[in-house]
Amino acid sequence: MAIIGYARVSTAEQDPQLQHDALEAAGSIRVFTDHGASGSNTERPQLAACLDHLRPGDVLAVWKLDRLGRNTQHVLTIVDDLHERDIAFRSLTEGLSTEGAMGRAMLTIMAAFAQLERDVIRERTMAGLAAAAANGRLGGRRPKFDTTHAAKAREYRDKGMSAPEIAKLLDMSRATVYRLLSESAATSR
Incomplete structure (x- = not known):
């Protein structure tokens, strides 16, 4: 044995x-x-x-x-x-x-x-997430860039700057610039 x-x-x-x-x-x-x-x-x-x-x-x-x-x-x-x-x-x-x-x-x-x-742990977690969502809070990391950054990106784009140039000025990735510009275009419709 x-x-x-x-x-x-x-x-x-x-x-x-x-x-x-x-x-x-x-x-x-x-x-x-x-x-x-x-x-x-x-x-x-x-x-x-x-x-x-x-x-x-x-x-x-x-x-x-x-x-x-x-x-x-x-x-x-x-x-x-x-x-x-x-x-x-x-x-x-x-x-x-x-x-x-x-x-x-x-x-x-x-x-x-x-x-x-x-x-029980799973139920408590789900209940906590639902309560947070009901209070307007979502899980995950807070966005690093907000509407102010989106407005600044639009302003630079309207002045004829390219996405890589805007990204360099605002210290963000090109993908973030494209995302901010597409989100702001969707909300302005």
Whole structure:
């Protein structure tokens, strides 16, 4: 029996060392790690390699259940596949193990709560965006150039200047000049 670990961080900037330390302390002889992989993404190369590496009698260990995935169906599919292959599963933080019937039942409940958390976060985000839009605020970066810049660009164009010349004077790209001029032409109709 070998304990094989799987770690995942959502962004390339995050450090999986905490997960590695916990997995090694739990007896993992090897740890597969996905960097920059969302838990909701079912295509994770190191997870696939880890699952391929596992043999009957082995144990797949993760630091926390949400490292395996936040989608309940996906997590349970993986765990069911492991069970059919006679491979156990452990989640260290939650203290879950599929080596018994109670552990499998608790895993199902924990995966459902992970899915619920993800859905609630999404609902809150959507509600916040809708409230902001209702108050006239849109998401994203504020425009760098406003109607004053558009008026100045029109004035220079009317004096016979080309878009590259206007761009240089106003310290903006040619594409921005063209966009400002086309937007101001559309609003003046």
